[in-house]
Amino acid sequence: MIDESFSMGSTLFHKRDPKVKLIGAAAISIVLALCSSIVVAGIGVIVTAILLFLSKPAPCLLFKRFLQVNVFNLFIWITLPLTYGGGETMQFSFLNLSLDGIRMAALISLKSNGILFCFLALLATSSTANLGHGMEKLGVPRKLTFLLLFSYRQLFVIHREYQRLQRAAKLRGFTPKNSLHTYRTYSYLFGMTLVRSWNRGERVHQAMILRGFTGNLIPLDQPQPGKADYFFLFTMLFISLLLAGLSLMPLTL
Amino acid sequence: MNMNPPLLELHNISYSYPGQKNPLLKEINFHVHKEQIGIIGPNGSGKTTLFQIIMGLLKADDGQIVLQGTEIKTEKDFFMLRRKLGFLFQDSDDQLFSPTVLEDIAFGPLNHGATPQEARDISIRTLEKLGLKGFEDRITHRLSGGEKKLVALATILSMEPEMLLLDEPSNNLDPATRERLIKILREQKLAHIIISHDLDFLASTCNQLYTMQDGQLIRCEEKQIHNHEHIHPYGNQPHLHGI
Numbered sequence: 059m060i061d062e063s064f065s066m067g068s069t070l071f072h073k074r075d076p077k078v079k080l081i082g083a084a085a086i087s088i089v090l091a092l093c094s095s096i097v098v099a100g101i102g103v104i105v106t107a108i109l110l111f112l113s114k115p116a117p118c119l120l121f122k123r124f125l126q127v128n129v130f131n132l133f134i135w136i137t138l139p140l141t142y143g144g145g146e147t148m149q150f151s152f153l154n155l156s157l158d159g160i161r162m163a164a165l166i167s168l169k170s171n172g173i174l175f176c177f178l179a180l181l182a183t184s185s186t187a188n189l190g191h192g193m194e195k196l197g198v199p200r201k202l203t204f205l206l207l208f209s210y211r212q213l214f215v216i217h218r219e220y221q222r223l224q225r226a227a228k229l230r231g232f233t234p235k236n237s238l239h240t241y242r243t244y245s246y247l248f249g250m251t252l253v254r255s256w257n258r259g260e261r262v263h264q265a266m267i268l269r270g271f272t273g274n275l276i277p278l279d280q281p282q283p284g285k286a287d288y289f290f291l292f293t294m295l296f297i298s299l300l301l302a303g304l305s306l307m308p309l310t311l
Numbered sequence: 312m313n314m315n316p317p318l319l320e321l322h323n324i325s326y327s328y329p330g331q332k333n334p335l336l337k338e339i340n341f342h343v344h345k346e347q348i349g350i351i352g353p354n355g356s357g358k359t360t361l362f363q364i365i366m367g368l369l370k371a372d373d374g375q376i377v378l379q380g381t382e383i384k385t386e387k388d389f390f391m392l393r394r395k396l397g398f399l400f401q402d403s404d405d406q407l408f409s410p411t412v413l414e415d416i417a418f419g420p421l422n423h424g425a426t427p428q429e430a431r432d433i434s435i436r437t438l439e440k441l442g443l444k445g446f447e448d449r450i451t452h453r454l455s456g457g458e459k460k461l462v463a464l465a466t467i468l469s470m471e472p473e474m475l476l477l478d479e480p481s482n483n484l485d486p487a488t489r490e491r492l493i494k495i496l497r498e499q500k501l502a503h504i505i506i507s508h509d510l511d512f513l514a515s516t517c518n519q520l521y522t523m524q525d526g527q528l529i530r531c532e533e534k535q536i537h538n539h540e541h542i543h544p545y546g547n548q549p550h551l552h553g554i
Contacts, residue, residue, distance in 0.1 A: 187410030187450075207410060214452040215404050261405040264368050268393050269470065270422030278417050278427050 063119055064182035071113040071183040074290050075283040076192030082294030083180040087173045089298045093305040096161065099168035102301050106175035113179040120178070127174050131167045138163040180294075186210045191277055204275065208262075215258065220251045316380030317342040318474055318502055319365070319396070324374035326357070326364060335360055337526035338374070343474065347496075348504045349513030352523030358506040359401070361523075362476050366398050394423055397467030399477045403459035404452075412438070412454075412462050413447040419470040430469075437469040441495060457488030464495070475503040481512040 065072070071079075090102045110120075142159025149155075181189060190207040194200065227243060234240045283291075320342040327334035335357040352358050363369040365376060367389035376383045378392050400406045409415035416434035417427075425433065438446055441461055454462060460480065467475065475496075481489050489512065496503065496516045507513050513520060520531040 185410070185450075187414075190410070208408065211408055211410060211452060258405060261400065261402070262408050265400060265406045265408065266418075267368070268366060268398050269419035269466065270390060270393060271418075272390075272422065276421040276427075278414055278421070278431055 062182075062185055064113075064115055064178060065185045067114060067183065069112065069114050069183070070286070070290075071109075071179055073286075074183075075281065075287040076184045076188045077195055078283055078287045078291040078294070079180045079184060080189065080192050080196060081291060082298075083176055085295055085298035086176045086180075086301070089301045089305070090169050090172045090176070093169070093301065094165070095305055095309045096165055096168065097309050098301055098305040099165055099172060101304065102172040103168050103175065105297055105301075106172045106179065109179040110175040113183050115178060115182075123174065123178065124171075127170055128167070131163075131170060134166055135163045138166075194275075194277060200275065212255070212258070212262070216251060216255050219254050219258075220247065223247050223250055315344075316377070317344050318379060319343045320375075320377040321365070322375040322377065324361070324364060324371045324376070326360060326369065326371050334372070334526055336364070336371075339526075339528055341528055343502055343504065345502045346519050347502060347517045348519045348521060349517035350504060350506050350521045350523055350528070351508060351510065351513065352506075356523040357526060358523050359478055362398060362478055362504075362506070365476065366393060366396065394419075394470055395473045397470060397472035397475045399464055399467055399475065399480055401478045401482065403456070403463040406463040406466060407451040407454075407459060410450060411447070412443075412449045412451055412465075415451055415462065416466050416469045419466060423470065433469050433471075434465075437465045441465050441468070442491070457484055457491075460484060460488065460492065461495075464492075468499070473501065475499070475501055477503060477505045477507075479507055479509075480505060481507060481509045 086102070086106065090099065090106075093099055093102070139155040139159040140153065142156040142162060145156060145158040147154045147156055148160075184192070187207065187210070190203050190210070193206065194203040224247060227247065232243060234244075321339055324336055324339040324341075325334055326336040339361065350358055350361075360369060364371045367376075367383070367386070376392075378388075378395065381388070383389060383392050407415050409418060413431070413434055416437055417425075417430035420430040420433050421427070435447065438444055441464065443458075443461060443465060446458075446462065449458075451459070451462065464480075477496075480492060484492065493512065493515045496505075503516075505513060505517060521528045522531060523529075
């Protein structure tokens with residue numbers, strides 16, 4: 059389950075206002091996502107890796123996240139060099155590898171890791187609740203922030219409900235096998251979880267109405283960003299502008 | 312005009328679930344001034360439904376709800392009623408929906424027009440009153456079952472209600488939290504209606520007892536002489552039950 063382990067800490071990243079972190083992360087990741095040069099993506103990875111290093115994440119957790127993203131990249135490295143058509147090729151034992159394919163795979167890996175590092179350093183260092191309120195303050199549509207905050211809160215409840223059903227099945231001797239009975243049981247479990255979540259959703263809505271909810275979520279006062287936050291924002295925007303400027307230069311790779 | 316109308320009156324409230332022949336509630340008449348009332352009754356006898364009707368979550372087929380002499384009809388009336396009557400759900404997970412405890416407790420006051428600062432102050436005051444000082448920034452889903460129940464109660468008390476409706480509040484509570492809840496309810500001195508199967512709990516928190524039977528609320532006599540079997544020692548000596 060989500061335990062938000064990255065958000066526990068006290069580095070300068072953890073202390074920053076979620077609003078400036080959201081803007082910074084958006085700026086850097088947009089530039090990284092749109093750049094088409096390996097050099098720029100490479101510099102991006104180095105810069106975001108430094109940011110990540112400064113936010114002092116727990117090494118083993120970091121490695122786990124890193125692995126999760128790079129399993130996908132591995133598939134890209136397996137498929138793209140063999141399937142990317144046109145251009146020069148390179149002989150590797152009996153295989154003809156497309157150079158463009160290799161270049162594309164490298165670009166995708168660099169970009170995805172750069173964005174991963176940036177999100178881990180900037181967004182994962184805030185709790186989901188704070189990010190939700192930050193989003194609302196930044197003018198993100200209310201429905202989206204509701205959706206984020208409520209899914210965050212209810213995910214745990216739904217997960218626990220699912221576990222409870224699963225345990226009940228296990229206690230009555232259910233062992234998953236590749237059989238119709240297993241598939242049917244799982245579909246019942248999912249179905250029941252869905253129905254229960256729906257009922258719970260209704261009860262939560264009732265609880266909100268009982269406390270005077272009329273459609274507006276009024277936030278408690280959030281701390282205002284201070285000087286350090288503005289300096290942080292300036293640095294992040296400077297980094298993204300620098301990367302954007304670099305990607306406009308005529309680079310060969 | 313009556314100088315001092317009851318806090319809450321129910322006149323001929325009837326309700327049946329759609330598609331069911333027998334009504335669940337049959338012409339219930341009931342009023343509360345400042346009493347502390349307990350209701351017991353079998354599962355499915357309509358106790359929770361009655362609460363939902365009082366709070367305007369379900370609409371009665373027939374009858375009137377009168378709050379302090381004013382009949383409650385429209386959604387706007389119920390908005391006012393919900394501020395004066397606080398309803399504690401059976402499952403606290405349904406009631407705590409904000410990420411942090413403070414936000415959850417401030418939710419009601421904010422909706423009823425308190426400024427963020429006022430809402431913050433009243434929330435912290437409510438937590439202190441319930442002995443939950445320092446819980447402000449706790450994450451709601453990480454609380455224990457007992458803590459959740461007390462925080463859920465705090466989310467209602469922060470709206471400064473005049474009466475509480477509690478739906479099986481002592482369910483799944485450990486003895487220590489149960490005692491704490493009893494103490495809190497006694498100290499509040501608010502009018503309340505408690506649904507429970509826990510007779511000891513009702514005896515310690517209520518001064519009137521009703522049973523729900525065949526869609527009717529029936530007042531129990533205060534004291535009755537009766538025989539019962541004992542599984543505890545010294546059952547043949549005069550003794551007190553509960554607290």
